[in-house]
Amino acid sequence: MTVKFTELAYTNVDEFVYGFAKKPVKCANGMVIGGGTVYPEINMTLPMMSITEETMPKVLAQYEEMIHGVCSMGVELKVPGMIVEIELLPPCTFNPQWGIDVTKVVKGVMKEYETKFGLKSLLRMTPVDVREGKALKHMYKGAEWDQVMDTMKGCAANGADFLAIESVGGKHLHDESVMNIDLPKAVFSLGIVGCRDMIILWDEIVKISAANNVIASGDTACGFANTSMVMGHKNFIPKVFAAIDRVMCAVRTMVAVECGAVGPDKDCGYEGVYLKAITGTPISMEGRVAACAHSSAVGNVSLALADCWSNESVENVRLLGNMAPTVSMEQLIYDCRQMNVATAKGLALQMRDILVESDNKYDPTAYIMTPSVVLKIAGEIIKGKTHFERTKIAAGATITELRAAVLSGFLELGPKEMKYLDIFEKQLKSIPADEAQFTADMIKANPKHDLRMYDIS
Amino acid sequence: MFDFSGLSNAVIAGDEDVVLDLAQQAINAKVDPLSIINDGLIAGMNVVGARFKVNDMYVPEVLMSAAAMKAGVALVKPLLISGEVTTKGTVVIGTVTGDLHDIGKSLVGMMMECSGYAVIDLGVDVSGDDFVAAIKANKAEIVALSCMLTTTMLQMKTTIEVLAAQGVRKDVKVIIGGAPITQEFSDNIGSDGYATDAAGAVDLITKLLN
Structure with a gap:
């Protein structure tokens, strides 16, 4: 597949701001994502409990309680609109009917609040990509593929407004690349295996969305760059690897849009800022309010370009203030109010820059999320003619920008991190220009991974 | 007495070639094989573990050290007396x-x-x-x-x-x-x-x- 986006959606950094996307998503209930308003996107999950046929009534009761709580908060705080994301848990994708039942319960309550209180809301359903594990024989046929697709279809037919996924094609290779900070293997897993997988997967999701009149929203590098980011945050690997990995992941995540997804892109894909820069697609992001799910070094900068603002995920447990999802909802609504008032007062760019500058000198991932840096690197990425080329360019341009930022005093990096920038540059130069040759080399070097399950040989 | 510091340092540096070279020198010098493992190879790995704990080493560096140590152990292990244990559990x-x-x-x-x-x-x-x-x-x-x-x-x-x-x-x-x-x-x-x-x-x- 040839790449589709060969120009940036943004050429003026002053247009590149939260709440506004070049290609806003207009929804049937009147909400426009990327049309000037930042909306809260709440994501919640179950507390400690098993999911079995016997416990499913209790599971559904949990979802019902959570959605009542967040919708009540939406009404109480007069939210102009909200998005609810349900990332289904594995049993609810292994058993598509259970995922459908969750969709029906959640959407039912959302409709109730719309009817009674006029609360505008949209439901993003995210089945689990269960195409991994010992039993998996093939990525595109067999039980796992069917379960993902049946759950997508069932969610689309029973109340989802958006379909999304955190896809895992190439993740087994990528995990090894992170553990060994092996940049060529990361390029292979993302730019070749991952991108090819995304084409097949997203072609189907877009078809399902069209057939059910729902919106194909987007993917995320959750299993990829988020793994590196967390590892870097814990000082297990160099933080610069995580930053390079993040930008490379943008090429893979963007394949969803090349296949027809229109956004808003998924919250945990911090590479979404590159997606927005290149495709104009609105993005959901997460940061400081997602500390309930994981720590990060990008708590503020991640809000600077967000069109939806998410908490990542919170389990349904009691806090002093309220149940945790309701507490998260309140936090998100107040953040969004602040952002939207800044826009209304003509202060959006100042607000954006405050958010950026409060984070971006302390961490390389935060730095590469700086709007001007995003546009600069994105401008290099689109010069690549294939996903493989773009992934390599992404890595090289990120290394160049990080090094320049340190030398200019815009980014604080220790000597050990700088040493690894040099190491990764050498690793990158070792990758041949020819994709077929590189693929053959990588298959030979990784005999324990049978890529025939991807139809790659 | 054999000086194990070079062998331990090679493990810490993750330099498999040097580990193999120094382990062979120890074998040639008739050093007790169990001592080569415990006082040279594992001693180096203990330093790696301590440094990792205080964020002074990255995971991939630890993995390189572990690979170097394993190579050294593999070289020495055939010389151990039957029943001598090389793992903690x-x-x-x-x-x-x-x-x-x-x-x-x-x-x-x-x-x-x-x-x-x-x-x-x-x-x-x-x-x-x-x-x-x-x-x-x-x-x-x-x-x-x-x-x-x-x-x-x-x-x-x-x-x-x-x-x-x-x-x-x-x-x-x-x-x-x-x-x-x-x-x-x-x-x-x-x-x-x-x-x-x-x-x-x-x-x-x-x-x-x-």
């Missing part, structure tokens, strides 16, 4: 049924291996029966259970019950870990211990086995 590790999260568990296994334990990694979505089979086959002393989801935590309890039902619970210490796990949960399900991270897990099993 055997750990069976895996992510419990229904949970596909892998990398945190792998990290814990790696740190245990680097600290001198033999590690049998069963991967993800591992049933109680598979844990029992691995314990029996490898005469494991420790079982390490991992999970990342609130909805798979209770599989840890189920796994411990399977170990008891199949008569192996008394033979092993069970430790647990993962994002949603707490000490209270560990106590409630009858586990022998809980650690918040890989370094803590190594300390925990060392304590449990001593």
